Amino acid sequence: MKQRVLMKGNEAIAEAAIRAGCRFFFGYPITPQNELPEYMSRRLPEVGGTFVQAESEVSAINMVYGAAGAGARVMTSSSSPGISLKQEGISYMAGAQLPAVIVNIVRGGPGLGSIQPGQGDYFQSVKGGGHGDYRLVVLAPANLQEAVDLVTEAFDIADLYRNPVLILGDGLLGQMMEPVEFRQSTPRELPAKDWATTGLCNHNGQKNVINSLVLHAIDLEAHNIHLQEKYALIKVAEQKAELLHCDDAELVVVAYGSTARIVKTAIAQLRDQGHRVGLLRPISLWPFPEDAFAKVMPVAKDFLCVEMSAGQMVEDVKLVVNGARPVHFYGRMGGIVPTPNEIATQVLQIMGVK
Amino acid sequence: MNSLWHHRVSIITGSYGSGKTEVAINLSLAKRSFYGNEAIVSLIDVDIVNLYFRSRDKFEELAKRGIHVIAPAGDLRHADLPALPASISGSLHDTQQQVVLDVGGDPAGATVLGRYQADLPEGSYDMILVVNPYRPYTDNVDAMQRLISAIESKSRLRITALCNNSNLMGFTTPEDLLRGQDLLGELEVRTGLPTAFVSCVPAIAPAVSVMLPNVPVLQLGLYMLPPWATGNNYAGEV
Amino acid sequence: MAKVTFNEERCKGCELCIHVCPVKIVIMQKKFNKRGFNPAGVSDMSKCIACAACARICPDVVISVDK
């Protein structure tokens, strides 16, 4: 039989985390990501792990802070309003350089919004939803196999750079089902967690302190410079993008996550009709895949960014394209998912096809 | 009667992600087609566990095909509130109606049935456990048996038959259903429950019929497709 | 022979030790320590009974006691 299992997105992400060695999960219920903590509550005890339903998202992320500080592979998940609550803890973790994986199964906003899928949390994810100068590595899978693979890799990236990694999904990805296969990520050499607060007896009596408070301006600037140097390394090493039909594409559609899959269907239709259209799908939203843009620039005449938002990633596309080509935008909001036909219509309009 | 059902009320239950909603929709359509255009067929969405891909999402499309979908109305249709419509009891008692209940997954989803226990005396309904052994927690017979006990305990109803819905979505082969039937065969022996039918997409239905000649096949037109899918045999991309 | 030792550089001059000494031998010294506080000290060590009350109330672990 096949090694594949049919899983719901939220479950697949949870199982992938467990297979990546995550043994601690702290969360709080919110739709549409509930299957993730539910699965964890059932599965973690089977592998000797710990699940705690926290009293709030605020508490959950701070439990993650404590557990990550004690050297564990640890995860939390939530959906948009809950992720907003976690921002305080995320900023502290970035400041204290703690590795962990955070999952956001995005729903419609602002405020309580709806439980339908959305992509309105892009700014919050890549520009820093919490206070201070920090970056999260943000990975946006478009299908469940990729979600599984990226979650596996996310733990390594987090440990390698001592930085939180955000998996940015959306309600569709969390709720849909697809067959997945669990496989190892390419092994990376990871540093020992000799900084973890596990008690002096566990690290030769050297006192460890997990902290983000740096009172002296000179010291805090030095700490920030260190963070920025780390982010510069990540920017070079961790860009990920998929290019589809871009070799001869006059129009390149830029889309991530579920939206990119709909774009693929639209592009298949357009290609059948002979139109030279391609897809650039950022997989790492931070670092933004600038290298991939460099590859498509020689041929591309126009860019069209499609999002389930009022236009957030499009700002990064414009920064990269830097005025060299027109950057168009098409977005739907409120939980409305664009159809392949809508997208094809936009493309044809830009290409001047009647 | 028909080999897919014995009673007016068919309750579709199972672990979540087993494919209950597709089975429930297609069973409703089968009832409609069996009893003809005059028949009232109600599909009752009592899935208070799941959020997306619920039968209520296909309200208009199913209405055109003569299926009356009973689900929370208006804004509540898009909410994650356990707001059950008042008309459910009426449909369960209306002997003129054919009824299919699309129940939420797992014992958690089946709990809501306990609330209708008085409306569902034993012997008045089929309660079908949809099984997909390619799902976690239903990949072996022990687990399936545990699921049956848990659903029966929560719903306070008896499961009467099994549905073999072995699938890996578009990657499903007839052999996958055959392998699933091996497990269900063992489950039949242990529980005494018969397999009411196997369910699969039309493309592989003929091959499945050949391999499993003694089990009726419910062909599944797929309704719960993601927005990028085209065609009935959507495979996804892996 | 009881003896209290004051680590004068740690002393913040809060005077709590003066008030708890049962034999009233703890006093504030006139001099200043490097941090600018008048440190506490003992006027007549021979009266010390090594009760350690001064050490126990001291918020700054200035005082050690021997007997």
Add this chain to the structure above:
Amino acid sequence: MVKVFDCPKSLTDMPTHYCPGCTHGIIHRLIAEVIDELGIADKAVGVAPVGCAVLAYNYFVCDMQEAAHGRAPAVATGIKRVVPEGVVFTYQGDGDLASIGCAEIVHAAARGELITTVFVNNGIYGMTGGQMAPTTLPGDKTSTSPYGRDTKKQGFPIRVSEMLATLDGPAYIARVSVHNVANIVKAKRAIKKAFEYQIAGKGFTLVEVLSTCPTNWGLTPKESLEKVQRDMMPYFPLGDYKDIEAGEKK
């Protein structure tokens, strides 16, 4: 000669930043003495709060984490779940624990989290400039209750020990004071018992310590100790509020 009293090994040499006469220093020392006596310095992990004790991580010779304001019990939960053989404590003031971190402490206690919380209650926000705390006494003037705390407008002080003692998760909850030597000795006994209960896996433990703020109270250190006895103790009575080995008080 024999040592009658010396600086505990679990305190670093670094002089504390606390104002002269502030009893934080006494409470730090008591914790360090307990860590020494129980021989747990090599497996203790402390969590520092936001408040005057924000720099507490500098003063203990054990692993430390600095938590966001009020979140120490959640951080300690994360640590303890990862290092169950460790001895985990939080050190929190009244703003941190009884105001912004009210949810965290209640739920850590309700879960029976195997941690020890030392709750320093001086009825005021020292760090930020003497604002009203959830434990500020009725009538007391602070920089945000300049007319004196009016219970009609600003509500009543929270008695944390009494409140948490109603939960089933805690094994030991006591309120102690450090306003004189006899009570300092009792306070240490309570803190030691709390750590011992944690180590024995009995449940959540909390010791509330009535403390002073000479600077923001505008009193000398000696007058501050007198205020604890005269004003605070009648509102916040000392004693064991929960001890699963001894039954409950009241």
